[in-house]
Amino acid sequence: MSNDEKPHPLNVAGGFYVVDGCCTACNVPFVEAPDLFAYDGTQHCYVARQPSNVTELNAAIRATWAAELQCIRYRGSDKDTIRRLAEIGNAHLCDSPVPTDMTEVFRNHLTFSRIATNTASSAELAESFAKSLESKSNEFVTYKSQRTTVDGSQATVRFAWFEDHFHTVVFHANATDCHITIPLTEKTGSRGVALTIHDWVSANPDFNNIRWYSESDRGPSASSQPTPI
DSSP, X not given: OOGGGXXXXXXXXSSEEEBTTTOOOOOHHHHXXXXXXXXXXXXXXXXXXXXXXXXXXXXXXXXXXXXXXXXXXEOOOOHHHHHHHHHTTOGGGBSSOOOTXXXXXXXXXXXXXXXXXXXXXXXXXXXXXXXXXXXXXXXXXXXXXXXXXXXXXXXXXXXXXXXXOOEEEEEEEXXXXXXXXXXXXXXXXXXXXXXXXXXXXXXOTTEEEEEEEETXXXXXXXXXXXXXX
């Protein structure tokens, strides 16, 4: 940590902290991890509470990824947290040295199971996902999708949240298991695409056994995880 990365004095002890003088009151930390952050009297955010469970840790990592000015850093030594930050391209936000084998990874394959009574086809799943985007639109962002296309057992939907920058998602479904792919042609916004899909799958009680994989490491392995980042 350099002198330019001095923690805000109100940060609680622990791994995550906000750099003093960096905050612009963007509200991103409060969108991603509202239970962990607070504002001081000058509208400068700080870490008011450290993550205490897996869900909160996931939220904290999402906040570091989403914060455009990258004011949130990690000074802890947990190897898995450091790995996850390195894999989303935020190794530079770790105060501890990052092992050279911890490199950036894009998990673009999602597999999950569904209960036996949910027999939606690939096209129906794609349409359900596209429809769910409507409820996510607000005064700051407007989601829109294009018509779902079907090719055999797979269905493709394209959606955007900024102008006409559409992103492609491919759905495959059989009797009990499903597979969603983000094509590697996706570049800008790809992690945002993955998180949008993940939030939709996670919110559906019919879906379980959620696992994310990179292109080079499919199937059960140490590199898969229950979240895309």
